[in-house]
Amino acid sequence: MLNQKIKDNWKWILIPIILLVELLIDDYVMPHVYKFVFHLFSFNPVEHFYTYLNIYKIVSIIVICLLNYWIIKQKIFFKPSETKVGWLVFLVVCFTIVMVTIEHKNFFIALDVGAIAALPEEIMFRGIILAFVLKLMTRKSTSQWRVIFSLVISALIFGGFHYINLSSQSFSFTSLQVVNAAALGMILGAVYIKSGTIIVPMALHFIYDFLVTLVKGMSATNYTSVQSMQWVGLSVYVVIYSAVALSIINYKPSDNKILPKLKNL
Known part of the structure; x- marks a missing residue:
């Protein structure tokens, strides 16, 4: 190979x-x-x-x-290293959200969009790319800055890849989506690093797209212009997402479950 x-x-x-x-x-x-x-x-x-x-x-x-x-x-890790009550509660909450919204008019399209977004993107960008970058970056040292740098690299790649949507969206709207995806990618990557199982970021990614589609529905194209206040709002989200992601992986760094798994490959 x-x-x-x-x-x-x-x-x-x-x-x-x-x-x-x-x-x-x-x-x-x-x-x-x-x-x-x-x-x-x-x-x-x-x-x-x-x-x-x-x-x-x-x-x-x-x-x-x-x-x-x-x-x-790159091996993709589905099996948790150990059972954590917090992750189980999170998965139960996601399932509960889906069940209580079953009668919503956008339920089935939201369910579909959540699944077809979360599965391929998490396999590609967290399961393969983030894990591979982490493996390369932590070969000689598992210092925390290397973990953070790996997380940022994979998040930027994830965000930038959304420019493929330019075929059906305006450049400004796609750029907004790219920045938002990169920020979200920080959190998705952080929970993969911390949990050691791709199931958790898949569930988080699913519930995010599920709720957005549930509220807004889905259109095949979007050529609307982006207002300056939308960029301001997005900047706030980027700061919050990044802070949350860094808090996740910096809280008890020795408990970042993905690193021992990569070491054992």
Whole structure:
């Protein structure tokens, strides 16, 4: 595999490689396959947008897993190191929120959007990229600044990757989304580092998108202009998200469950 053939000092190049290849396959190769198959079965993706979106995301998960196997070979940790009451309570709260909103008019689309956003993105950006960056950064030292730097790098990559939405959104709105995603990525990465299981950031990511879609619904495109006050509001969120993320990983750093797992690989 590619990871085994590249010397340690050059393994950083695997991150842009997997991102670029995933982007090329998902957004340039697969659309031609979809076009052929959809034409064969007289399927109109415009009329059945959400069905198409689900197909796209399912294929994305398969592509991400295969690319990880061929290029990076990063183990994704699902099993918790130990049972923590706090994480279990959080998962129960997420489940409760879903159940009490079941009669909302946007429930099923929110449920779908939450799932198809959380699964591929958490596998890619926390399960693979964050863990791989952490492994590279903490080979010689597990000092806290290396953990924080790894978290920031993965969050920026996660945020920047949202520029792929430019095909259906304005640049200003997409940029707003990119910054928000990067800030959210800090928290998602922090809970993966602390919990040692991808299930927790998946649940957090799911409930975030679920609630946003539940309240606002979902549109296929967004070309609205961004007001200056929206940037001010976002700046406040960035500060809060970043502070929360740093508090999570700096609270009892020896209890960051992901690091021992990476060491044992």
